[in-house]
Amino acid sequence: MTASDRKPIVTVQQHILQDQRKFPGASGEFSWLLSGVTLATKMIQAKVQRAGLSDILGEFGNVNVQGEIQQKLDVYANEVLHHNLSVRESIGILASEENEKPITIKHATPDAKYAVIFDPLDGSSNIDVGVGVGTTFSILKRPENADYHDVDRWLMQPGTKQVAAGYVVYGSSTILVYSVGRGVHGFTLDPAIGAYVLSHEDMRMPEQGKYYSVNEANRDSFSAGYQKFLDNLRHGLNGKRYSSRYIGSMVADVHRTLLKGGIFLYPPTAENPGGKLRLLYEASPIAFLVEQAGGIATDGFRRILEIEPTSIHERTPMAVGSRVEMEELARCLKES
Numbered sequence: 001m002t003a004s005d006r007k008p009i010v011t012v013q014q015h016i017l018q019d020q021r022k023f024p025g026a027s028g029e030f031s032w033l034l035s036g037v038t039l040a041t042k043m044i045q046a047k048v049q050r051a052g053l054s055d056i057l058g059e060f061g062n063v064n065v066q067g068e069i070q071q072k073l074d075v076y077a078n079e080v081l082h083h084n085l086s087v088r089e090s091i092g093i094l095a096s097e098e099n100e101k102p103i104t105i106k107h108a109t110p111d112a113k114y115a116v117i118f119d120p121l122d123g124s125s126n127i128d129v130g131v132g133v134g135t136t137f138s139i140l141k142r143p144e145n146a147d148y149h150d151v152d153r154w155l156m157q158p159g160t161k162q163v164a165a166g167y168v169v170y171g172s173s174t175i176l177v178y179s180v181g182r183g184v185h186g187f188t189l190d191p192a193i194g195a196y197v198l199s200h201e202d203m204r205m206p207e208q209g210k211y212y213s214v215n216e217a218n219r220d221s222f223s224a225g226y227q228k229f230l231d232n233l234r235h236g237l238n239g240k241r242y243s244s245r246y247i248g249s250m251v252a253d254v255h256r257t258l259l260k261g262g263i264f265l266y267p268p269t270a271e272n273p274g275g276k277l278r279l280l281y282e283a284s285p286i287a288f289l290v291e292q293a294g295g296i297a298t299d300g301f302r303r304i305l306e307i308e309p310t311s312i313h314e315r316t317p318m319a320v321g322s323r324v325e326m327e328e329l330a331r332c333l334k335e336s
């Protein structure tokens with residue numbers, strides 16, 4: 001195969017610019033904004049892949065706003081994202097899982113249009129055991145009639161208002177998956193050239209999968225509807241048998257579900273009766289991507305993207321997956 005036969009390399013920056021050119025009025029500011037995420041996640045990846053080799057392993061000792069012991073990599077990832085994003089003039093607010101309150105970015109130009117809400121390192125409790133972790137991000141535009149400092153108006157918007165969302169999964173390879181509402185695209189980091197290269201164009205979730213993903217240790221505290229659903233999966237749906245896959249890192253579990261189909265769910269439990277996953281920077285961006293890829297994302301009853309947030313760190317039950325499994329879940333929950 002000669003060089004001319006090979007498909008051209010498309011980096012994420014090229015892809016965004018090509019995509020934006022198709023839509024009049026889109027300015028290059030979004031590609032500049034997203035370059036802050038790509039640079040930060042390359043820096044995070046460089047640390048994650050060496051976590052076992054440097055003194056960065058182990059706990060940082062502090063407890064974050066979630067009451068979770070901060071791993072050193074959480075702190076590093078949070079700082080790197082704040083540093084790279086706060087220099088983008090189009091960003092006015094940054095909100096992070098690691099910070100109790102959002103940060104308003106002081107710019108020379110107060111006309112910043114975007115807020116970026118992120119979980120710098122989801123699944124970080126898995127870092128010390130070499131399991132995949134991830135970064136999630138959600139981008140909201142300042143509402144027309146909200147002024148620059150109206151943080152609540154800017155952040156307390158339902159997921160349908162997201163202008164973009166994505167994640168980076170740091171696993172056997174590092175893959176950035178994002179959407180601006182025109183399909184979902186995946187880019188694999190090529191360490192040889194230090195660029196995210198298009199590897200999964202226009203990702204579509206299969207109608208039905210063969211994996212279900214849930215922490216079965218919580219089964220006894222699931223409602224009867226969830227327990228019935230899981231029993232039905234074990235007996236097979238439409239004649240299809242299922243296997244259980246649960247990594248314990250949402251981004252890694254969702255990435256597999258996006259690619260292979262099936263379902264990932266974190267139902268209400270005795271310990272987390274309102275669900276464990278956070279709405280604004282976990283459930284919402286994931287739901288945006290899943291729907292863009294043809295899947296369904298609910299809290300068991302409501303579309304995740306239609307939930308009106310009331311606080312930055314609020315949690316929600318979450319189920320995301322292929323149409324067949326999600327419709328079966330809805331049926332079981334409705335009948336219970």
Ligand code: P6P
Pocket residue numbers: 122123124125215248249250251276277
């Ligand atoms: P459990 C990681 O701490 C996380 O927030 C998600 O990434 C993951 O899906 C979930 O919690 C795992 O929670 O209770 O099953 O250990």
